[in-house]
Amino acid sequence: MQHTENVLLHASHISKQFGGLSALSNVTLHIQRNEIYGLIGPNGAGKTTLFNVLTGLYQPSEGEFQFNGTHYQAGKPHVLAQAGIARTFQNIRLFANLTALENVMIGRHVRTRAGVFGALLHNRATRNEEYAITERARELLHYVGISKPAQTLAKHLSYGEQRRLEIARALATDPLLLALDEPAAGMNSTETKSLKKLLQTIRAGGITVLLIEHDVKLIMGLCDRVAVLDYGKKIAEGVPEEVRQNPAVISAYLGGGDE
Numbered sequence: 278m279q280h281t282e283n284v285l286l287h288a289s290h291i292s293k294q295f296g297g298l299s300a301l302s303n304v305t306l307h308i309q310r311n312e313i314y315g316l317i318g319p320n321g322a323g324k325t326t327l328f329n330v331l332t333g334l335y336q337p338s339e340g341e342f343q344f345n346g347t348h349y350q351a352g353k354p355h356v357l358a359q360a361g362i363a364r365t366f367q368n369i370r371l372f373a374n375l376t377a378l379e380n381v382m383i384g385r386h387v388r389t390r391a392g393v394f395g396a397l398l399h400n401r402a403t404r405n406e407e408y409a410i411t412e413r414a415r416e417l418l419h420y421v422g423i424s425k426p427a428q429t430l431a432k433h434l435s436y437g438e439q440r441r442l443e444i445a446r447a448l449a450t451d452p453l454l455l456a457l458d459e460p461a462a463g464m465n466s467t468e469t470k471s472l473k474k475l476l477q478t479i480r481a482g483g484i485t486v487l488l489i490e491h492d493v494k495l496i497m498g499l500c501d502r503v504a505v506l507d508y509g510k511k512i513a514e515g516v517p518e519e520v521r522q523n524p525a526v527i528s529a530y531l532g533g534g535d536e
């Protein structure tokens with residue numbers, strides 16, 4: 278265990294039941310500041326459920342977590358967003374008929390005084406703030422490598438660009454932790470490579486990254502540490518090289534049927 282001030286997120290004994298199904302049992306892990314932490318596991322292992330607990334979407338049946346020094350039994354998504362956790366979803370969730378720019382601006386409103394309603398009302402007090410938000414959103418589009426005009430509707434972006442747009446929207450909240458649920462799913466190998474570069478750039482900019490992936494190769498080549506979930510339990514954790522050789526991990530993946 279590292280020095281506590283280096284720990285950004287510490288989840289303790291998290292369990293989550295859905296009816297009779299135990300989706301997570303007694304999962305404990307910590308994420309250090311400025312690391313890229315990977316979470317892998319076969320389909321149905323509980324990765325998204327853990328993610329949803331840590332981002333406040335689900336209330337855990339048991340356990341608690343600490344984020345940036347504050348304890349949470351369960352958070353609300355907006356509370357954790359304000360605390361500095363930004364996430365993307367396993368399935369793309371963009372406003373398809375809004376522009377790329379508008380999609381990013383919506384992310385930014387977590388941090389503004391006027392909030393989304395002020396922006397909709399467009400009163401004078403919010404106008405300067407709007408200008409700053411627009412500029413910041415443009416920068417973020419550039420940062421994540423979207424080369425199409427900012428006014429392009431989200432639905433007219435390629436799949437890889439839509440994934441990048443989601444990341445830009447998450448970054449617009451100025452997070453301490455960027456949490457990504459299978460960002461490489463459905464990407465071709467060129468898109469995956471550039472995603473990997475982008476995540477390295479984001480980390481170099483001082484943001485901690487939690488990455489859930491199905492693509493074991495991507496995780497192994499990118500993460501500082503990796504945890505493996507299987508049937509809701511953490512079965513391994515360590516640097517990629519250790520985890521790759523762990524017999525329990527090998528058997529979870531080989532025994533996983535469709536994996």
Ligand SMILES: Nc1ncnc2c1ncn2[C@@H]1O[C@H](COP(=O)(O)OP(=O)(O)O)[C@@H](O)[C@H]1O
Nearest residue numbers: 295298300318319320321322323324325326327
């Ligand atoms: N909202 C839910 N209601 C009931 N069961 C769920 C729900 N979400 C997930 N599960 C179940 O919990 C288990 C873990 O799912 P999930 O966290 O999505 O796994 P992963 O993301 O690793 O594929 C699965 O058996 C899944 O069917």
Ligand SMILES: [Mg+2]
Nearest residue numbers: 324325326367
């Ligand atoms: Mg999932």
